[in-house]
Amino acid sequence: MHRRLAALSRPHVRLLLPFAALALIVLVVPFAPAAPPTTRALTIDATQFAFAPGRIEVNQGDRVVITLTASDVVHGFYLEGYGVERRVTPGVAERIAFVADRAGKFRFRCSVSCGALHPFMIGELVIGPNVPFWRAAALVVIAAVGALVYLGRTRANQSRTGVLTEEKNT
Numbered sequence: 001m002h003r004r005l006a007a008l009s010r011p012h013v014r015l016l017l018p019f020a021a022l023a024l025i026v027l028v029v030p031f032a033p034a035a036p037p038t039t040r041a042l043t044i045d046a047t048q049f050a051f052a053p054g055r056i057e058v059n060q061g062d063r064v065v066i067t068l069t070a071s072d073v074v075h076g077f078y079l080e081g082y083g084v085e086r087r088v089t090p091g092v093a094e095r096i097a098f099v100a101d102r103a104g105k106f107r108f109r110c111s112v113s114c115g116a117l118h119p120f121m122i123g124e125l126v127i128g129p130n131v132p133f134w135r136a137a138a139l140v141v142i143a144a145v146g147a148l149v150y151l152g153r154t155r156a157n158q159s160r161t162g163v164l165t166e167e168k169n170t
């Protein structure tokens with residue numbers, strides 16, 4: 001009985017080794033881009049009826065410093081989710097600084113009525129999740145797949161052992 005238990009546990013260890021190795025790789029290997037939080041200096045220009053650029057991408061944790069300008073009339077800059085709001089007059093650049101601590105897509109819109117198409121003056125800030133988050137997610141997936149494979153094999157072994165025992169008994 002004891003001998004059979006020992007024989008069973010060995011292949012199980014071998015079965016789990018690839019998953020343990022995979023988990024180790026995910027933890028150790030640096031992913032590209034392994035971008036540490038930096039300061040992102042950007043210039044956004046507001047004109048009737050758009051922001052240029054209309055789409056900005058940064059990484060979670062980055063410090064975002066926006067130089068906001070207006071080149072025709074007075075505009076506004078309101079960033080959803082971050083509560084950042086600023087009014088900008090032509091010829092007077094505004095400086096907006098904040099830390100992009102939440103990942104996701106956030107719209108920024110003009111907050112000063114500037115003409116007929118003012119409601120459509122919308123841009124988008126995309127804050128990509130940071131690398132540690134994806135590392136954690138990958139580890140969870142590996143652990144789940146490893147557990148499933150392990151359970152599947154264990155069940156297969158058990159039913160095979162059961163059949164063998166029955167055959168021996170008959």
Ligand SMILES: [Cu+2]
Nearest residue numbers: 075110114121
């Ligand atoms: Cu405007």
